[in-house]
Amino acid sequence: MEKQILLDYSGDFRFETIEILLQKVKEQLSHLEVKTGIKKKVVNIMVECLENIYKYTTLDKENSYFNRNFKSKVILKKENKSFIITAGNTILNNNIEPLKEKIDHINNLDKDGLQNLYESIINNGHISDKGGAGLGIVDIALRSGNKLNYDFSPIDHDLSFYELKIKINLL
Amino acid sequence: MENLILDATPNTPKVLFNPADRVFEIAGESRPENVKDFYGPILKWLDDYLAELTAQGKKDAILLKMYIEYFNSSSAKYILNIAKKMHDFVSVDIPVTIDWCYIEDDEDMKETGEEMERMSKVPFNYLVVE
Numbered sequence: 001m002e003k004q005i006l007l008d009y010s011g012d013f014r015f016e017t018i019e020i021l022l023q024k025v026k027e028q029l030s031h032l033e034v035k036t037g038i039k040k041k042v043v044n045i046m047v048e049c050l051e052n053i054y055k056y057t058t059l060d061k062e063n064s065y066f067n068r069n070f071k072s073k074v075i076l077k078k079e080n081k082s083f084i085i086t087a088g089n090t091i092l093n094n095n096i097e098p099l100k101e102k103i104d105h106i107n108n109l110d111k112d113g114l115q116n117l118y119e120s121i122i123n124n125g126h127i128s129d130k131g132g133a134g135l136g137i138v139d140i141a142l143r144s145g146n147k148l149n150y151d152f153s154p155i156d157h158d159l160s161f162y163e164l165k166i167k168i169n170l171l
Numbered sequence: 172m173e174n175l176i177l178d179a180t181p182n183t184p185k186v187l188f189n190p191a192d193r194v195f196e197i198a199g200e201s202r203p204e205n206v207k208d209f210y211g212p213i214l215k216w217l218d219d220y221l222a223e224l225t226a227q228g229k230k231d232a233i234l235l236k237m238y239i240e241y242f243n244s245s246s247a248k249y250i251l252n253i254a255k256k257m258h259d260f261v262s263v264d265i266p267v268t269i270d271w272c273y274i275e276d277d278e279d280m281k282e283t284g285e286e287m288e289r290m291s292k293v294p295f296n297y298l299v300v301e
Contacts, residue, residue: 015204019181037276040241044279047202047243115286122248123290135244143279 003079010073013057013089018050025076032078034170041143042076042083042168048136049074049087049164056089056162070161081170088163096152096160103164106138107147114142144168172223175216183209184239190220195235201242201250210249217256221263230265233257238272238300239280247283254291267293272300 006028009021025046029039053072072089091099109117118138125134141148149165172190179185184199203209224230235257242250257267271284281297288295 018202035276036274037278040274040277041279043241047241051202051243119286119290122251125248135247139244139247 003077005075005077007074007076009075010071013050013054013072015054018047018054021050021074022046028076038083038168038170042085045085045140045143045166045168046074046076048140049085049166052136052164053087053089056091070155070159083168083170085166085168086163087166088161090155090159091152091162093154093158093160096162099162100150100152102137103148103150106141109141111142111145114138118142140166172220175213186213188213188216188220193231193233195233196238197250197253198236198238200240201246203246206243206245206249210246210252214249214252214256217253221256221259221265224260224265225263232266232268233260234268234270236270236272251287251290254287254293257293258291261293269293269295270298271295272298274301275299 007021007025011017022043025043029042032039053074057072070090073086074088075084075086077084077086106114106117118135121135121138137148144166146167146169149167151163151165152160153163154160174190175186175188177183177186179199182200182202182204184197184201187196189195201209235253237250239246239250254269257269260267269288271281271288273280273284284295284297
C-alpha cells in the first residue's frame with residue numbers, strides 16, 4: 001500500500017467550505033477498501049477539525065487580523081497502517097498556553113479518564129456563543145485512540161500558526 | 172398538538188414528530204451552523220407535548236427512532252438532552268423506547284448510544300441498519 005493524499009486544502013474557510021471538503025473526503029474514502037467503521041471515524045474527526053478551523057477563522061475576522069493572508073489548511077493522508085489528519089490555522093499568541101494545557105491534559109488521560117472528561121463536559125458544559133461545547137478536542141482524542149500531536153510556529157508578535165495532527169489506526 | 176416536521180438538509184437531520192402515531196424520528200446528519208437554534212425548538216416542542224399529555228392524563232407508549240449518520244460534538248450534547256427529556260416522560264409513567272440505529276461495524280456510534288442510554292436512563296434498542 002502506498003501513501004495517498006486524499007485531501008490537501010489551504011485557503012479561506014466559510015461555513016460552506018466545511019460542506020464541500022466533507023463531501024470530497026467522503027467521496028475519496030468511498031474508493032478505499034477500509035472498514036466502514038474506520039471511514040466513519042475519519043469523517044467524524046474531520047468534522048470536528050473543520051468546525052474548529054471555521055470557529056477560529058470567524059474569531060480571526062472579529063479580531064480583524066484575518067486579512068493578513070494566513071490561510072487555514074487541512075490535509076488527510078492515508079499511510080500503511082493509519083490515516084493522518086493535519087489541521088492548521090492561525091491562533092493569537094495569548095491563546096496558545098491554555099490550548100497547550102488542554103491538549104497536554106487530554107494526552108495524559110487514559111481511555112477511562114477521557115471518557116469521564118467527555119461525560120463531565122457533555123452533562124455540565126455550556127454551549128458557547130460560537131456553538132462549541134468544548135467537547136470537540138476530547139471527542140477527537142476518544143475517537144482516534146492515539147495521542148494528539150500539535151505544533152505552534154510563531155508568525156509575529158501577535159500570531160502563531162497552530163497545527164493539530166491526528167492519527168487514526170486502520171486496525 | 173401540532174406535528175413537528177423538519178426536512179433534512181446536508182447538515183441537519185429530518186425531524187418527524189407525529190403525536191397521532193407516537194412514533195418520532197430523527198434521521199440524517201447533524202452539524203447545524205447554530206446548534207442552539209436547531210435543537211432549541213425541538214426541546215421546547217417536547218416540553219409542550221409532555222405538558223399536554225400530563226394534562227390529558229394519557230400514558231400511551233412513545234417510540235423515538237434515532238438514525239443519525241454523523242453528528243458533531245455540540246449536537247451530541249443536544250441529542251443527549253433529547254434523550255434526557257424523554258426520561259421526563261418516563262418519570263410520569265409514559266413508557267419511552269429509543270431505537271438507536273447504526274450501520275454495521277460503526278462501533279463508535281454504538282458506544283455513543285450505550286453512553287447516552289446510561290446517562291439518560293431511557294431504554295435503548297440497538298438496531299443495525301442497511
